[in-house]
Amino acid sequence: MRIKVTKLLNTRVGGAHTTYQTGAVREPGDEIEVTGTVQGEELDGNNTWYKVGDDANSHYWSGGAEQIDGVGSNYQQWMIDLNLPEIWGRYAGTGVGVAVVDTGIAPGITDLFYNQSKYYVYGDNVEIKDNAGHGTFCASLVGLRNTSGNYVGVAPGCNLFACKISEKRTFENTERDAQRYADAINWCAKKTDIHIVSISWSSSISNAATLSLIQEAINNAVANNKIVVCSIGNSIVYGDTRKYYPACLKNTIGVGMVPDKENGDPCINEFLSVVTNGSQIKSYNQNNELIADSGSSFATAITSGIIALMIQKMNFSYSFAAITEKLAAMTQKTTFIITEDGSSQVSFDLPLLKPELLLNFFNDVV
Secondary structure, eight states, X not given: OEEEEXXXXXXXXXXXXXXXXXXXXXXXXXXXXXXXXEEEEEETTEEEEEEOOSXXXXXXXXXXXXXXXXXXXXXXXXXHHTTHHHHHTTOOOTTOEEEEEEBOOOTTOTTOOBOSSSOEESSTTOOSOOSSXXXXXXXXXXXXXXXXXXXXXXXXXXXXXXXXXXXXXXXXXXXXXXXXXXXXHHHHHTOTTOOEEEEOOOBOOOOHHHHHHHHHHHHHHHHTTOEEEEEXXXXXXXXXXXXXXXXXXXXXXXXXXXXXXXXXXXXXXXXXXXXXXXXXXXXXXXXXXXXXXXXXXXXXXXXXXXXXXXXXXXXXXXXXXXXXXXHHHTEEEEEEEEOOTTSOOEEEEEEEEOHHHHHHHHTTOO
């Protein structure tokens, strides 16, 4: 988000209040990149402040500046489709902690900030550094700051945490390694500053004991007021209904991509809670390259970012039941025709996230 100063404006270092230290004085016409808005001291009837997201925790009172993002901004089309630029005028997921359970996170990524002292890795000699790229791609979608001109992060004001459960894009031994889901989720459950556990990594697991461990961890996380968001998986066969985990366990929000003949379809089963954009989504890989990719993994990261915006909107007064209820109210059963060359058409009614219903939530329209 970008703002233009309209009158002499003090930089407030440390918070959204005039009692905080005064930094540089910004003059009319100055343009400043900010991550979003927060509620702070009320001045002249206006308590909205712009948050920069820098190390100094700088803020600017919105009464002395105006948002100048517009048609020319470098938004991705799916962001416009979901009305995110309008939502970002008030909410950026500020203060919401999101843990991304995946292949880790790469250092040195443009605008990607995460907690470098508090993270989970699956072994004593394992580094959090992402060598596969999937974790970095998903983390960027959740919470990239969006200050460099490339709009990627859905909740640019959130606090990111990284959980590494694999070095590669697949487990070496799924039945053995899948217990890492439980370990990572339980780690998140203990952290009071984590609110969302985003798992874009899905696996086919047949071991009942392993599934029980993961279910217990999810239940533990929900009992500690965490929202567990999981990828439903991508179809391998035509009209794929197979179950991938952890999404197909209780107390999760299962997310799939909108079916797209060119870019893929989600798995379709009773655990699918919402479908949203997942085709040709741009984000950063481990080499700091902005690339496009498709899949339910990325629809999951987008949904986790949206839930971060929701939690800020709800002033952190939320529960798993409340989030799932409100998210369901933003969806509408929509018929999708899924075809494959040489096969007959099959139709599915899927819970599509509707942009107008999403915007209604943030505008308090009942």
